[in-house]
Amino acid sequence: MRDFETQLRDELPVLFRVAKRLAKSADTAEDLVGQTLYAAIRFKDSFDGRHLRSWLIKILRNEFNTLMRREASRPTLVLEEHEGESESFWDEVHWRVDAETLLRELDNLSEEHRMIIQLCDVEELSYEDAAEALDIPIGTVRSRLFRARAKLRERCAGQVFVEGGAK
Amino acid sequence: MKIDWQAYLDNILSPEDEERAQQLLKESPEARRELDGLKAFISEVRIAGRSEEVPLDRLMAFLPAEPKPRRSLWLRPAMITGLAAAAALAIVLIFGNLRPGLTMDASQGYVSDPHFASQWASKKLAMNVPDMALGNDAQLTYVHEGNGRCCFDYEFRGETFHMNVRPKRQLAANPGKPISLRNGLRAYFGRGVRWIQGPYEVSIAGGDRESALELANRASQLLPVKA
Numbered sequence: 001m002r003d004f005e006t007q008l009r010d011e012l013p014v015l016f017r018v019a020k021r022l023a024k025s026a027d028t029a030e031d032l033v034g035q036t037l038y039a040a041i042r043f044k045d046s047f048d049g050r051h052l053r054s055w056l057i058k059i060l061r062n063e064f065n066t067l068m069r070r071e072a073s074r075p076t077l078v079l080e081e082h083e084g085e086s087e088s089f090w091d092e093v094h095w096r097v098d099a100e101t102l103l104r105e106l107d108n109l110s111e112e113h114r115m116i117i118q119l120c121d122v123e124e125l126s127y128e129d130a131a132e133a134l135d136i137p138i139g140t141v142r143s144r145l146f147r148a149r150a151k152l153r154e155r156c157a158g159q160v161f162v163e164g165g166a167k
Numbered sequence: 168m169k170i171d172w173q174a175y176l177d178n179i180l181s182p183e184d185e186e187r188a189q190q191l192l193k194e195s196p197e198a199r200r201e202l203d204g205l206k207a208f209i210s211e212v213r214i215a216g217r218s219e220e221v222p223l224d225r226l227m228a229f230l231p232a233e234p235k236p237r238r239s240l241w242l243r244p245a246m247i248t249g250l251a252a253a254a255a256l257a258i259v260l261i262f263g264n265l266r267p268g269l270t271m272d273a274s275q276g277y278v279s280d281p282h283f284a285s286q287w288a289s290k291k292l293a294m295n296v297p298d299m300a301l302g303n304d305a306q307l308t309y310v311h312e313g314n315g316r317c318c319f320d321y322e323f324r325g326e327t328f329h330m331n332v333r334p335k336r337q338l339a340a341n342p343g344k345p346i347s348l349r350n351g352l353r354a355y356f357g358r359g360v361r362w363i364q365g366p367y368e369v370s371i372a373g374g375d376r377e378s379a380l381e382l383a384n385r386a387s388q389l390l391p392v393k394a
Contacts (some may be wrong), residue, residue: 017219
């Protein structure tokens with residue numbers, strides 16, 4: 001079995017990408033990863049040996065929340081996520097958007113939606129692992145992912161284009 | 168009929184809905200477009216998300232150094248004894264420096280652990296900063312950075328001292344009254360103690376001058392002399 005530090009090393013890219021999605025800043029993401037690793041090594045006895053990635057992401061989120069509490073004086077704008085109607089939402093076959101635009105729009109989503117897309121679609125965590133990392137039920141993972149994808153799709157496309165059909 | 172294509176991709180449709188979905192995909196180009204559109208979207212998100220650059224070398228610096236490979240079998244008993252002694256010493260050093268309730272403040276820096284603080288400062292200054300453990304009576308309480316320098320705050324003899332470390336520059340024309348540190352290096356008393364050592368410019372301020380000088384002497388022992 002690989003030692004703990006080697007396993008941590010393998011998780012660095014995922015941790016950084018998730019941290020960057022949370023913090024929306026590469027510098028803060030690096031610091032968050034550092035803190036996460038420090039906490040993980042310090043508290044490695046509390047790891048049950050099963051889902052390292054989920055465990056690390058949990059620690060990362062806690063570190064991020066601690067950071068946010070310290071910056072609580074900064075005003076935050078909470079956007080109300082409008083559910084919208086999905087209908088033939090995925091109909092556009094020729095839809096393409098460049099990575100930069102997509103990531104920018106992803107960062108414009110609420111933290112909940114950003115994280116669910118990052119974990120499930122980018123990092124390909126199973127619904128079970130995502131649920132554990134986010135401390136939410138599996139059913140919530142699914143429904144939140146559905147809404148997040150729809151919201152991101154809406155932001156990227158601007159308007160739904162249906163080829164050869166009516167909307 | 169409406170199909171939850173996400174559920175279809177997740178393989179969690181009921182058998183009846185699965186069969187309906189399969190039938191719809193055979194009969195309806197619109198349904199196929201919808202499913203293809205969802206798959207394409209998920210794929211685009213994955214590709215975009217994975218394309219982000221990861222500063223792996225800097226992140227690796229947060230991990231403990233890899234152990235050196237074993238040299239020779241016949242040395243093993245001696246190595247084991249040596250490692251045990253080193254581990255015991257490390258435990259004393261670690262628990263001597265760490266306080267319960269160690270906290271870190273990523274918005275500014277790190278507290279309490281000189282080794283971790285030095286790694287953080289090394290990254291911020293893009294130069295190697297040794298562990299600045301200035302003694303059991305000088306508790307590192309905070310590390311932060313700004314204006315191209317890292318500042319280590321210590322509680323020493325009941326007062327707070329700020330040690331600033333940055334890449335060396337030309338000192339001001341009148342940096343203060345010249346003094347000598349214990350190791351013979353030239354330093355200056357102005358607003359605190361300031362000196363150049365190796366590639367570093369260091370200053371210690373706060374509290375009384377005698378204590379600042381004592382901390383400067385201790386810090387100077389830890390820093391390399393040459394650039």
